[in-house]
Amino acid sequence: MNDITMKCTFLLAVLIGLSLGACSAQDSKKVVYNGIPWFDDQGNIVNAHGACILEDGGRYYLFGEYKSDKSNAFPGFSCYSSDDLVNWKFERVVLPVQPDGILGPDRVGERVKVMKCPSTGEYVMYMHADDLGYKDPYIGYATCKTINGEYKLQGPLLYDGNPIKRWDMGTFQDTDGKGYLLIHHGPIYRLSEDYRSIEAEVAHVKGSGESPAMFKKNGMYYMLFSNLTSWEKNDNFYFTAPAIEGPWTKQGIFCPEGTLTYNSQSTFVFPLKRGNDTIPMFMGDRWSFPHQASAATYVWMPLQVDGTKISIPEYWQCWDINRVKPVDALRNGKTIPVKKMTPDAAWKEENGRLFSNMKGSVLAVPFKGTHTAVTGESNSHSGYARISVLNARKDTVYSSLVDFYSKYPEKAIRIMTPKLSKGDYTLLIEVTGIKPVWTDKSKTIYGSDNTFVTIDKIYYF
Numbered sequence: 001m002n003d004i005t006m007k008c009t010f011l012l013a014v015l016i017g018l019s020l021g022a023c024s025a026q027d028s029k030k031v032v033y034n035g036i037p038w039f040d041d042q043g044n045i046v047n048a049h050g051a052c053i054l055e056d057g058g059r060y061y062l063f064g065e066y067k068s069d070k071s072n073a074f075p076g077f078s079c080y081s082s083d084d085l086v087n088w089k090f091e092r093v094v095l096p097v098q099p100d101g102i103l104g105p106d107r108v109g110e111r112v113k114v115m116k117c118p119s120t121g122e123y124v125m126y127m128h129a130d131d132l133g134y135k136d137p138y139i140g141y142a143t144c145k146t147i148n149g150e151y152k153l154q155g156p157l158l159y160d161g162n163p164i165k166r167w168d169m170g171t172f173q174d175t176d177g178k179g180y181l182l183i184h185h186g187p188i189y190r191l192s193e194d195y196r197s198i199e200a201e202v203a204h205v206k207g208s209g210e211s212p213a214m215f216k217k218n219g220m221y222y223m224l225f226s227n228l229t230s231w232e233k234n235d236n237f238y239f240t241a242p243a244i245e246g247p248w249t250k251q252g253i254f255c256p257e258g259t260l261t262y263n264s265q266s267t268f269v270f271p272l273k274r275g276n277d278t279i280p281m282f283m284g285d286r287w288s289f290p291h292q293a294s295a296a297t298y299v300w301m302p303l304q305v306d307g308t309k310i311s312i313p314e315y316w317q318c319w320d321i322n323r324v325k326p327v328d329a330l331r332n333g334k335t336i337p338v339k340k341m342t343p344d345a346a347w348k349e350e351n352g353r354l355f356s357n358m359k360g361s362v363l364a365v366p367f368k369g370t371h372t373a374v375t376g377e378s379n380s381h382s383g384y385a386r387i388s389v390l391n392a393r394k395d396t397v398y399s400s401l402v403d404f405y406s407k408y409p410e411k412a413i414r415i416m417t418p419k420l421s422k423g424d425y426t427l428l429i430e431v432t433g434i435k436p437v438w439t440d441k442s443k444t445i446y447g448s449d450n451t452f453v454t455i456d457k458i459y460y461f
Contacts, residue, residue: 333459359433
């Protein structure tokens with residue numbers, strides 16, 4: 001495994017088959033946990049951003065950007081598989097960095113999407129390729145005969161013999177098998193029969209944004225977009241149309257105003273089949289620049305559809321993907337009293353919560369059990385914590401960064417540590433002194449104004 005993966009150093013044997021998406025042993029529900037790290041079958045953080053899901057042969061395949069904490073340069077596209085959309089097996093990096101060309105060294109690769117071409121049986125992958133300054137954009141494509149094999153980059157996707165020089169993109173496959181390429185700020189292209197080129201521009205959605213994602217339900221087409229705020233979250237919005245060709249009508253936002261799409265950005269809408277119904281499942285990224293590999297997480301939520309109105313009226317941090325209902329993931333946990341915690345002098349207590357912005361300050365919490373959950377507030381004054389678990393011998397058996405920053409404040413679970421064999425452990429929460437700050441192409445500054453870490457409660461199981 002290369003160094004762009006955040007590795008968990010606990011024993012692999014106790015983690016095979018486990019995931020943060022899985023419930024406790026007493027509970028057979030399949031639970032999606034939003035806004036916290038997920039772990040694959042190898043004990044590593046699931047690293048698949050700007051993602052899509054393709055159902056194939058009775059199995060789900062998740063493709064995404066295999067992000068690095070060191071650079072925004074393209075490190076490869078990852079593939080994970082699952083039989084329940086909760087427990088993920090790492091398949092491989094299906095498209096690595098190329099020797100040269102549009103996805104060569106020091107290039108950007110984003111928004112990976114994969115579709116199976118009905119006419120050829122080939123799996124075709126699409127992506128945005130660019131330079132590190134986002135000034136040389138292409139829509140590239142790659143192909144493979146198997147869904148989880150190594151894809152071969154074919155080059156830029158062409159329309160009338162010319163490459164499409166655009167950036168954010170998505171894809172949509174209609175019920176008739178026709179494939180479409182969705183481009184930021186409105187163009188919708190119909191793919192050729194073999195999905196290897198553009199046949200025609202069939203619509204242009206005026207007044208749209210970036211990160212396009214489309215779905216269809218009851219004969220109506222819906223298209224989601226994000227505003228342009230770099231890695232920062234915003235209130236995403238959507239359009240509807242009776243046909244892909246239009247007319248497209250702007251309908252507004254689909255999450256409560258000001259929640260910034262529950263601190264996420266749209267990437268894909270997956271058709272979740274449940275009984276006789278197909279529920280559109282919003283897939284969003286909770287970006288965490290510059291530590292995308294270790295600290296960026298995901299928000300997956302069912303969309304409610306009523307004619308031209310779609311909505312996610314409330315945020316479910318934990319929900320049963322089979323019954324499509326929220327669950328209380330902390331109900332079997334026991335809280336650890338503050339008096340049993342060992343904060344250093346830099347940590348302050350106020351109204352039962354602990355907080356610090358002093359770099360290197362540590363909160364130590366002993367517990368006996370298998371894992372812990374940390375709840376706290378993310379806000380615009382916060383930064384990264386390093387959360388670690390030590391065993392009875394004081395060996396580090398788990399460690400990762402956790403992002404406490406968000407523009408829209410949120411009190412929620414910040415992490416559930418991986419389940420280990422029952423024993424005596426110590427949870428360490430360290431203030432790193434690192435805050436997420438970045439600029440976009442216009443040099444606008446985004447991010448936090450401080451490095452606070454705020455802890456509400458700690459549960460053990």
